[in-house]
Amino acid sequence: MEFSSRNVETGFQHLCESVFVRLCQIVGTSVQVAIRRETTNIAEMMTRVVDTDTAIEMESGSRREGFRMEGSDYDFMYWPNDHRVIWDMPQFEYYYTENKNLILSDSSESTPGFTLLELLTPTTYRQIHSACVAMNGRFYISSSLFRQQIKTNRFPGSREHGPCESGELPGVAEFDLAFCFACDFWPPSASSWINRCHLWPGREVADDIVRNGCHFVPIGNPIGLHEHEEWRISFSLAEHKLVHTMKHCQFLTYGLLKIFLKEVIDTQSEETSKLLCSYHMKTVVFWVIQQNILPLWCPKNLLACFWVCFKLLLQWVYNGVCPNFFITQNNLFLTKIHGSAQRCLFQQLHGLYEKGLACLLQSPSIRVYISNVLYNPRLSICTNEDRMKSECEYDVELFNEIYMNVPKCPKNLGHCIKYLHTIELMIGEPLTQFQVLTLQRITAHILQSSAFILHNKYTNTNSNRQMYITDRMCCHMLKLAAKFGFISDRMYIAIYYIKTLRYRDALSVTESIKICTAQPGLMYHGNVDQERYTEAVGGQSWSTKMTQAVAHDIHLINYICYIRELTPEQQSSLKNSIPRLTIPLFVMLYFVEFLCYRHTDTNLAQAALEMIQDAVDHFQRPYANRLKRDICWEILGICQQMTGNLQAAFHFYQQTITQYPWHQIQNAAQMRIRDLHIT
Known part of the structure; x- marks a missing residue:
């Protein structure tokens, strides 16, 4: 792509701005990304506080990072909360072994980034016990046996994919489920990473990452001595914290690399397709940001940012070395990118490099926006994010994310009370407006659950007074939930009236719901007539919109x-x-x-x-x-x-x-x- 004389800088800036606008459409504006992250954060925070006795669930992968692009997988990690991995025996003293089963990491015979896991204390989990193998008089949890034992069979057609159980939800997306173990301590092999965090991500973020430790996923190194027994050290939690600290332009550059990988690199040949993955793109961006190669990340410099990342990737492929961001001795290319595959991949990437930024013309998602600038050099491009999306589009994003981020189902009244107490504590914390709305919806969900659990508990009591008091409390909780939930939350009142044989009252509620949902501006599962929605509730508070114009299942x-x-x-x-x-x-x-x-x-x-x-x-x-x-x-x-x-x-x-x-x-x-x- 050639530019000449005085127009070079202006033309390049226009090109960058055009791609920036396109990426905001595909990846999301900074506000959309904030909505996705903050609603997930508050729901996950609540689950962590309340569900301390069960397995912990954490969304990971690209959706957790804030992507909602076509093809974004649903990735989840699960680990038993009563099991913990330690790095050495002195860490044993930090745990009360009556309620924690301890596992010792033994990396003495493993390559960097991998380890064996020795079970130190007896476990009541059948799957873990059945996955144990004896080696040198000790019991180790075999990663391959663990994957077989833990497979859920929940989803038809699911398969093993690396450390995960993978499959597809029809009409929704692909998913990866990783069952793993947690460690509260930072890996000694990653200690050098702490000393590199002077400029990015900064000491406060780095300390927070170190405090939260790491995880172990069930996959061994194919060229290691104990491939079927080893576990890989996972930094998923640290990675999504790092991605969340990125500037929006940095995040969009990461998104552009993901698009470039899928639409350009992977289409070069069958031999090299899938040699590189999204994780490599993320690693490139991490290194470029931390090494401060590009001091200026902004819309007018977006393609320069992309190009620096692409050149580093090209250098890695040439050398056959992609250093893990946390454990640099762990070469992420070691098992796949070597020999003839490495040479072929380098030739293809170098061919793209020789074309310069024109290689982006091979991307169907980006091509037209580059062409518009090339054919219309005087084209005026607005990079003001506030004008890229309508009020309604932001509302769709927000209310869908709020709906998706409902915490785990409470099982009893004690569980409900714990949730409500946690909500009360969180109200006093400094929350963003998106988190306040998510907390509002979560509160409605917990009140509804509490009402039905309470009623079921006292249904067969012989005390009429107790039943009367219970009924009053249940009705009050359900009506309160309906006041600050979605329109659809009123449905639980009708269900309660059916349960208590008040059919006329139930019909009265369903009629009111029908009147509300018959409004032309209704937003149901993100489907909405934008113009009519804006006419009906445009400019009003999100809380008002949620109760008057939004419905879900x-x-x-x-x-x-x-x-x-x-x-x-x-x-x-x-x-x-x-x-x-x-x-x-x-x-x-x-x-x-x-x-x-x-x-x-x-x-x-x-x-x-x-x-x-x-x-x-x-x-x-x-x-x-x-x-x-x-x-x-x-x-x-x-x-x-x-x-x-x-x-x-x-x-x-x-x-x-x-x-x-x-x-x-x-x-x-x-x-x-x-x-x-x-x-």
Whole structure:
């Protein structure tokens, strides 16, 4: 790409600004990225405080970093909270072994970045015990056996992918689940990293990263002495903290490298495709930032930032060495990029390098924006992020993230009280506006759970006074939750009225929901008429918008009884470790109406049944989320069975069985089919 004389600088800046605008569209503006990170942070923080007795779950990978690009995987790490890895025996004294099982890292025979894990104390986990192998008179947890033992079989078609269980959620995305162990101490082999953090990420962030230790994922070094027994040291938690400290231009450069890898590098040849990965791109950006090669990261310099990163990558491939950012002796290219594959990859990357920035023209996502500047050198480009997205687009991002970041399901009243106490403490902390809204929605969720758990606890009591007081408390909590939750949160009041046989009250609530959801500006699962939404609630507070114009699906926690007719489905789902049923709002709304009218008016009950059918048909369309179809068909079958139409019920239960088993309710459907006695 050639520029000449005086126009070089201006033309280059325009080119950078054009790509910056495009990346803000693909990757997100700084506000969108902040929304994604901050809503996840507050929900994860709450779960960490409350769920101290169970396995810990942490979202990792690109989505945790703030990406929502097409193809972004869902990555999760899980580890038992009552197991900890230590680096040496003196660290033993930091733990009370009555409630912690200790594991000793032994890296004496492992290459940098890998280690053996010796089980020091007996474990009650069958999967861990079964993965142990005897070596030199000691018991080590074999990474390969552990992967086999821990496989969930939760997702059809899932497979082993490195240390993870991987698969695809139909119509959603691919996923990686890594089951691992946590360590509260920083690895001695990564101690030199601490001394490098003078300029970036800064002492405060570095100290926070070191305090949080690391993890161990079940994968060994293929060229190590103990490939099937070794574990890899994982710095996932440290990495997403580092990514979160990046300036937005640095984050966009990382995003551009990911796009360039997928759309350009990986399409050069089959032989070299997948030799490089997104982790290598992240490592490049980390090193470039820390070495302060580029003092100025800004929209007008974006492509220069990209080019410096690309040149460093090219140098690494030439040398066959990609140093891990934390343990520099760990060469990330060691097992894949060497020999003929290395030479071929270098030739291809060098060919792209010789083209200069014109190599970006091979990227379908970026090409048109570069061409626009080349053919229109006087084109005016606005890099003001506030004008890149509409108010409605930011609202869609925010409310979807808030909906997605609901904490783990409370199992009992004690759990609920712990959540509410944690919320009370967090209210006094300095929170961002996005975190305040997330906390508001979490509070609604906990109040709803508390109401149903409380009612179930005192349903069979002989004390009328106790039942009256409980009912008053439950109604108050559900109405309070509806005041600062989504429109759809009012549905839990109707469900409670059904549960307590107040059908007229339940119908009153469903009518009010129908009126609200009939408004042209409704935002349902991010689907919205932007113009009408802006006319209806534009300029109002996010809290007002959330309660008046936003609706989502209904979650029924499988530990809690909500509607007696769905008990078999909840039990089947719970037996398969599924925490909740997720039911489309309108399917649930008309299901509640059907349950009310079947006692009083068969015509209106039939009308509600037809509306359920319409709502279910919507979820059979190609673009609809397939993950909710099983429960939709099941509810339709339940209603048909109640009306006496057994043949239709049989058909719908069969449909449930053929769907993707997201809720694992196939056993319930088969049981219902047997009960129909249709031959």
